[in-house]
Amino acid sequence: ETGVTQSPTHLIKTRGQQVTLRCSSQSGHNTVSWYQQALGQGPQFIFQYYREEENGRGNFPPRFSGLQFPNYSSELNVNALELDDSALYLCASSRRGGGANTEAFFGQGTRLTVV
Amino acid sequence: DAKTTQPNSMESNEEEPVHLPCNHSTISGTDYIHWYRQLPSQGPEYVIHGLTSNVNNRMASLAIAEDRKSSTLILHRATLRDAAVYYCILIDYGQNFVFGPGTRLSVLP
Numbered sequence: 001e002t003g004v005t006q007s008p009t010h011l012i013k014t015r016g017q018q019v020t021l022r023c024s025s026q027s028g029h030n031t032v033s034w035y036q037q038a039l040g041q042g043p044q045f046i047f048q049y050y051r052e053e054e055n056g057r058g059n060f061p062p063r064f065s066g067l068q069f070p071n072y073s074s075e076l077n078v079n080a081l082e083l084d085d086s087a088l089y090l091c092a093s094s095r096r097g098g099g100a101n102t103e104a105f106f107g108q109g110t111r112l113t114v115v
Numbered sequence: 116d117a118k119t120t121q122p123n124s125m126e127s128n129e130e131e132p133v134h135l136p137c138n139h140s141t142i143s144g145t146d147y148i149h150w151y152r153q154l155p156s157q158g159p160e161y162v163i164h165g166l167t168s169n170v171n172n173r174m175a176s177l178a179i180a181e182d183r184k185s186s187t188l189i190l191h192r193a194t195l196r197d198a199a200v201y202y203c204i205l206i207d208y209g210q211n212f213v214f215g216p217g218t219r220l221s222v223l224p
Contacts (some may be wrong), residue, residue: 004158033211042202042214043159056211090158092212100147100206101166106158 003027004093006107013081013114021076021110023091031055031096032074033104034066037088049074050096078112086114119203124219127193135188135218137203142183146205150177150188153217154199162188162201198222 003026013019025032031050035043045058049068063079072093078085088111094104120138127133139148149164163170163177165186170177176189190197202217 035212035214042200042216043212045211045213048211058211092159100145100149100208101164103149103161103164104212105161106151109158 004091004105004107006089006091006110008110009108010111011113013112015081015083015114017081018077018079019081019112021078021089021091021112023074023076023093023107025072025074025091025093026105029093029095029105030072031094032068032072033092033094034074034076035090035092036060036085037090037109039087043090046076081114083114086112088112118213119205119215121201121203121215121218123216124221126221126223127190128223129195130192133190133193133197133220133222135190135201135203135220136185137187138185139203139205140184142205143207146207148177148179148183148186149204149206149212150175151202151204151212152197152199153202154196159202159214164206193220193222195222195224 005024007022033048034046037043046060047057048055052068065077068074088109090109091107092104150162151159153159163175165177178187200217200219204212
């Protein structure tokens with residue numbers, strides 16, 4: 001079990017609503033990345049935060065936004081929810097200083113269902 | 116990030132070795148080769164990574180071709196718990212993982 005905690009574990013929202021997902025990173029990790037995983041597919045990169053600033057973004061619209069706090073925890077916000085936003089949202093933490101020569105630790109994910 | 120190619124699915128018998136291949140013909144000199152696996156209803160889990168030399172850890176071994184255009188994840192004795200989707204990923208400094216569909220490994224008792 002990793003030290004990455006995501007909340008809530010499951011969530012049901014109505015189309016058009018807004019949602020906030022939370023992630024507590026592993027101790028000592030200053031980089032948090034968010035991924036969206038649709039059923040039966042591999043995770044897709046949304047964005048990454050390092051030292052409270054966005055540090056890379058995937059092909060997701062601006063209604064997907066995030067924050068990173070001084071304790072390196074993070075939030076993912078999605079506005080104007082669409083049915084296609086239904087997915088497993090994963091958070092991963094890592095040590096940025098380790099670059100590519102270090103592993104990332106993923107949380108268990110938040111299952112979002114938009115109806 | 117460079118792309119990888121993996122078989123969609125593989126099957127193994129319990130307690131036998133499993134060799135999961137990955138092709139990455141466009142790998143750059145600074146790309147690390149990472150393997151993660153995802154068990155049902157869980158987030159991806161780190162397995163192993165390497166740059167040029169073969170690597171061993173408590174979970175698996177990673178064999179990297181001399182030209183680095185392919186690699187093989189080796190599970191020495193498959194257990195039922197090893198049934199998962201295995202992802203081979205190339206990572207540069209940015210650490211933005213580009214996941215493909217991976218290989219779904221089934222382990223038969």
